[in-house]
Amino acid sequence: MGAIGVLTGYSGEIRKKCDGCDASVLIRSTANSKAEKDAPPNLSLEGFEVIDEIKTELEKKCAGKVSCADTLALAARDAVSFQFRKPMWEVLTGRRDGKVSRASEALANLPSPFSNFSTLLRSFKSKGLTVHDLVVLSGAHTIGDSHCNLFSNRLYNFTGKGDQDPSLDPTYAAFLKTKCRSLSDTTTKVDMDPGSAKKFDASYFVNLKHKKGLFQSDAALLTDRTSNKIVGELQKSSDFFRAFAQSMKRMGAIEVLTGKSGEIRKKCGAGDLRKNFYRNSCPSAEAIVKKITQRLVARNPGLPADLLRLHFHDCFVRGCDASVLIRSTANSKAEKDAPPNLSLEGFEVIDEIKTELEKRCAGTISCADTLALAARDAVSFQFQKPMWEVLTGRRDGKVSLASEALANLPSPFSNFLTLLRNFQKKGLTVHDLVVLSGAHTIGDGHCNLFSNRLYNFTGKGDQDPSLDSTYAAFLKTKCRSLSDTTTKVDMDPGSANNFDASYFVNLKHKKGLFQSDAALLTDRTSNKIVGELQKSTEFFKEFAQSMKRMGAIGVLTGYSGEIRKKCD
Ligand code: HEM
Incomplete structure (x- = not known):
């Protein structure tokens, strides 16, 4: 998604996410607690770095004053209003930030695209919202897109007999099949409002009436008499806008923390590592790292151990920020020249990969991510196993001190x-x-x-x-x-x-x-x-999980650090 897409994607996110609008969805997981953002329904959320950037600026201007929750609520509205040149909805402010974020609560509270009507209604009612809000807010699917695997059961195997969902328009189903080729497609995305996904308008409801709602949870809105009637009433954009503004205001007030509750976080904790961070900015990045690493491991069987240790020594000193790769200067002895690091090897591999990455996507992929990926790819290739997942989005540090290596390495x-x-x-x-x-x-x-x-x-x-x-x-x-x-x-x-x-x-x-x-x-x-x-x-x-945690130690993300052109 481009920048605007990210923002509008985020507005879809806020629709689902106001489980107490306290910015808990932005909080990172820690070693001991898996946060909301790492729960399955939240793994495809995007736009986190936008909130980080705005919050950084707010902290500069009015330190400790503006909550992450308000920042998110305002940004979602402003993004949609700007893109579609309409005031959209009013955002009241004064939310404070929660301190708790649990993946289990995200799973329990977020409506699923496979839900039926009564499950959806219960979910909205538990947040103080009505059937009217449920239908109106579902209209947010007038923009944005979704992954095939969240609806392809409707195309290929609705009741376990290789059949199609009869409540789905067959022409639309045939079209969707040209996009989503099988049940196992988890990467392709499809517009949620066919023919009008770039417009914020009432066509979602018109499509819905024509059995062109993408998810079972969209189609479910036709299965209840009241809800079906409301869908009918929202076919005109002016009616939809008026209703949407009111329901968004109610959604934005769910279980808010105000007054003395909660806190104002200094950092929203949004900028976090992600699966395939370079998906849009440099789609071939991970493949390039893998290809070169494999070629070099084939020549040097000691490389997997070298790179794994290099990654570990990077992460334990100032976080996984590639500071272990930086050279000493006349005035400053760098980490790599500290005694525990004198036996490290594999530096030239990272340099070689990085040179290629710069040729393909200049200034885009950090040395820290390059090292994290290469260490995994080297071990996986040599031992013919996928090994561990590497999330990306690390940025490079600028500081490297031998004394810190001595103090931090076991x-x-x-x-x-x-x-x-x-x-x-x-x-x-x-x-x-x-x-x-x-x-x-x-x-x-x-x-x-x-x-x-x-x-x-x-x-x-x-x-x-x-x-x-x-x-x-x-x-x-x-x-x-x-x-x-x-x-x-x-x-x-x-x-x-x-x-x-x-x-x-x-x-x-x-x-x-x-x-x-x-x-x-x-x-x-x-x-x-x-x-x-x-x-x-x-x-x-266990190793896969612990490596993921090690790879997240003290990472620089969002707008911290830099992307070095040369790693040494
Ligand atoms: C628990 C604390 C640890 C200590 C005290 C420790 C210490 C060491 C030492 C002294 C060496 C030999 C270096 C040499 O003689 O050249 C070594 C090698 C190695 N360490 Fe550790 N290590 C620790 C944890 C780790 C961790 C967490 C990892 C990675 C996840 C790791 C990966 C490696 C690898 C792969 C080698 C072999 C390097 C090669 O053959 O090129 N170690 N470690």
Whole structure:
């Protein structure tokens, strides 16, 4: 969608979303709580960054005064009014922002496109709205579009017998079939008001009467006598506008927080990572990253481990903002020159991908997203599995300080509490700590980062008793002395070339390479989690979720940060 499309899409959104108009739909999920915006019905919402941009400006002019809820209510009206050159509806103000946003509530409260009439009515009534409001507000479908999978059951399999919905006009159904080729099409979008989707007018109701409502929830408005009668009364645009203005005012007042309730958020939290952020600005972006990454991994099998670690070290210092890629300058030593980062590899891969991205879509794709995508694509390609989903929309930071890398990156010599504190500081949990340590199922480590465990554990020339003695003897054949700083050893003995759960199996057998690995057995909860991750299916499922959380640490989105032209 273009800018205007985004705005009008947003007006459709506000119609459905005023479950208490408190801007809770803008709040981001945290490590412990999935927010409304991440509930299935909200995944296709767009326009968040518009609210961010307006709010940033409002904060500059009148800090802490204007709520996100009012910003959204006004912007939705202004977008529609501007595009269609009409005053539309009045927006009263004075809403305050809620603090709570739960995905489960979005699921429970948002009407579904598959709902029948009585379900829709109950949903609207529970918000203090009437059957009249339900019909009138459905008229918002006079603009915007929808994904095929939300109605294609009406075309291909209405009652489970490969049949069509008889309440759908057959000519319109035939047309829709040319757009939505199968039940599994989840990407194509279709106008909701055929023939008039670019106009805000009453034609939605005219189409509806002609059995051309797109969703079951649209068609449902004809199945009740009262509601059907109201559809009939709204066929003239002047009547529709008058009624719509009144119903929007009522919708905009649902469960609002005013006076001393709620708060005025400084940031609406809208700018968030999204699936395929570059869908419109550079549709081939993700394919380009994947193609180059795959070519390079085919040549260098060590790359998946390199890139995965690079992504981790980026995220733990100032968030996933590509600050780990920045070069030192005469005046400032950058993250990559801090001791824990001296063994990082894979930088040139990101540079190569970024060069190609700049050729195709200059100034569009961040280095931070490039790294996040390449790390996933490298691992997925090598191990022939989809692995984890990477949301995009990260922007690049401008600051990179060696001192911050030292302060924030966990050390292989850390004990459990230090590791936990380290992860918790990034909004991650003990569960994430254990699961993500499973990345050590691939790659290798330098002798000097664990040889104290072999030769001088407590300063008395002794061995770490928490290390399996056969494994220790083997490691000694590789790492000949405390001063060996060049030899590297597989971190997941016997299975370092497979991305699987054997890291956890080895760990339980006291064959974790670093003290930081062994430390995961020293805490009761963490030890229990290690036990639960011994099966690869379980590990993959958890790893995908924790990687998503790690990839969201401290991200810069919306208008923060920048898009660097060169990553280093
Ligand atoms: C829990 C705290 C962690 C510590 C203390 C730690 C420490 C280390 C150390 C010391 C190395 C070896 C570096 C070298 O000798 O060159 C290493 C390698 C590696 N780490 Fe971690 N790590 C941790 C968590 C993670 C996480 C969360 C990830 C990714 C999600 C990760 C991914 C990797 C990978 C893939 C390698 C192998 C790199 C290669 O072979 O190129 N690590 N880690």
